[in-house]
Amino acid sequence: MNRNLPNMVEISKTVHRTPAVAVADADERPAMRLGALRRTPAGAAAGLLGLAVLALTACASPSQLSNGRAIFLTGRDGSGVPISASPRPLFAYCAACHRTDGSGGVHFPGGVVSADLRHRALVTDQRHPYTLALLERAISTGIDNDGEPLDPVMPRWHMPPNDLHDVAAYVLTQLAP
Numbered sequence: 001m002n003r004n005l006p007n008m009v010e011i012s013k014t015v016h017r018t019p020a021v022a023v024a025d026a027d028e029r030p031a032m033r034l035g036a037l038r039r040t041p042a043g044a045a046a047g048l049l050g051l052a053v054l055a056l057t058a059c060a061s062p063s064q065l066s067n068g069r070a071i072f073l074t075g076r077d078g079s080g081v082p083i084s085a086s087p088r089p090l091f092a093y094c095a096a097c098h099r100t101d102g103s104g105g106v107h108f109p110g111g112v113v114s115a116d117l118r119h120r121a122l123v124t125d126q127r128h129p130y131t132l133a134l135l136e137r138a139i140s141t142g143i144d145n146d147g148e149p150l151d152p153v154m155p156r157w158h159m160p161p162n163d164l165h166d167v168a169a170y171v172l173t174q175l176a177p
C-alpha cells in the first residue's frame, strides 16, 4: 500500500538526470533493448542471453506461470486443488476481488477497496516496491510491503509453497502495466 505520490514528482525529475535511473528504466522495457541488440549477430547472441536473464529474474517457467494464472483466475491450481483461507473468504479466487486484469478498485462493506495489483501500482509507484518474497508474504500472511497488516477482507491464503510462488510470480510479472 502506501502509494507515495508526492515523491513520484521527485522521481520523475531525477529520471532525466541520473544515469542509474535511466538504466533501470531501460531494463523495464526489455523488448526495446533486445530489439536494438538483434541488429548484429553478436547482438543476437547477447539478446538471447538477455532473454535467459529475463527468464531467470522472472523466476517462473511457463508452466509455473500457467499454474499461477489458474490460481488467480479460478482459485484452483493446475491440478484442480482449491486454495483456501481462514476465516472463509468472501470470494474464493483473486480475480473475483482484484478483477481479471488485476486493476482492483472493487468496493467492500466497511469501505475497503481491493488493491490494484498491476506492476505500476505494486512496484513502480511504491517507496518499498513489492518483490516475489514480499508478495508471497502479503498473500499468505496479510502483511504488506511496508510491514503493515492488510484489511481482513484480503484473505490470508493457505496453499503449498509452489502454488504460493506461482501465483506471486504471476501477479508480479503478468499484470501489466
Ligand code: HEC
Binding pocket: 001, 002, 071, 072, 089, 090, 091, 092, 093, 094, 095, 096, 097, 098, 108, 112, 113, 114, 115, 116, 117, 122, 135, 138, 139, 144, 145, 149, 150, 151, 153, 154, 155, 157, 167, 171
Ligand atoms: C475477498 C476479496 C479478495 C480476494 C479473494 C483477494 N483479495 Fe487481495 N486484497 C483485497 C483487498 C480488499 C485488499 C486491500 C486491503 C487493504 O487495503 O488493506 C487486497 C490487497 C491485496 C494485496 C496488497 C496490495 C498492496 O497494495 O499492498 C495483494 C498483493 C493481494 N491482495 C493479492 C491477492 C491475491 C494474489 C489473491 C488471490 C490468491 C487475492 N489478493 C485475493 C481483497 C481480496
